[in-house]
Amino acid sequence: MDAAFQDFYAEKFSHCHGCGKNNPAGHHLKSRWDGDDTIARFLPKPEYSGGVPDHVYGGLIASLLDCHGAASAAAFAHRAQNREMGSEGEPIRYVTASLKVDFRRPTPMGIELVIKGKLRSMDERKVWVDLTLSANGEVCASGEMLAVRYRQ
Numbered sequence: 001m002d003a004a005f006q007d008f009y010a011e012k013f014s015h016c017h018g019c020g021k022n023n024p025a026g027h028h029l030k031s032r033w034d035g036d037d038t039i040a041r042f043l044p045k046p047e048y049s050g051g052v053p054d055h056v057y058g059g060l061i062a063s064l065l066d067c068h069g070a071a072s073a074a075a076f077a078h079r080a081q082n083r084e085m086g087s088e089g090e091p092i093r094y095v096t097a098s099l100k101v102d103f104r105r106p107t108p109m110g111i112e113l114v115i116k117g118k119l120r121s122m123d124e125r126k127v128w129v130d131l132t133l134s135a136n137g138e139v140c141a142s143g144e145m146l147a148v149r150y151r152q
């Protein structure tokens with residue numbers, strides 16, 4: 001499988017609980033291209049249940065959107081410069097400044113979740129990303145993110 005966006009994060013930025021490869025207890029979310037959009041897949045462990053065992057905890061859902069959105073922002077910014085993540089040149093990295101999540105229906109446990117990102121717009125330092133999280137082809141949560149370019 002192709003490398004994920006997060007595989008190109010520097011070692012020092014790879015400790016995120018949601019997506020850092022250097023966090024042994026983390027989720028290791030992996031985001032990739034899906035045409036002009038982005039996609040990640042994730043199967044929550046049973047301990048991430050919500051109020052009932054067969055629903056996923058909302059905080060996990062928000063964190064999946066958070067990590068996928070920030071990685072997507074970096075990928076969109078690279079493509080805007082006709083580059084790919086990991087290409088030569090200064091890496092472009094983003095952090096989440098704002099994330100709004102709408103929980104639209106309960107997210108079922110035991111099913112692979114599909115998280116998608118779509119570029120809404122960008123300017124010199126900011127990227128706005130529209131996000132969805134689906135199970136069985138149904139959107140369970142949607143989100144809007146503002147990611148801001150990280151100044152090293």
Ligand SMILES: CCCCCCCCCCCCCC(=O)SCCNC(=O)CCNC(=O)[C@H](O)C(C)(C)COP(=O)(O)OP(=O)(O)OC[C@H]1O[C@@H](n2cnc3c(N)ncnc32)[C@H](O)[C@@H]1OP(=O)(O)O
Nearest residue numbers: 009013016066067070093094095096097098126146148150
């Ligand atoms: C910490 C290390 C991170 C390393 C990351 C590497 C990759 C790893 C990724 C893994 C991560 C996984 C996922 C995660 O990320 S998880 C991390 C969660 N996010 C954070 O911890 C970020 C904390 N916040 C900050 O560090 C600063 O506030 C940032 C850097 C975001 C901006 O502070 P800075 O002093 O630099 O810039 P600025 O204040 O002039 O703002 C710039 C522009 O943005 C606009 N604005 C700002 N906030 C908001 C808002 N809430 N709503 C609307 N607009 C907002 C602002 O008006 C301005 O616009 P304009 O006036 O220019 O038009």
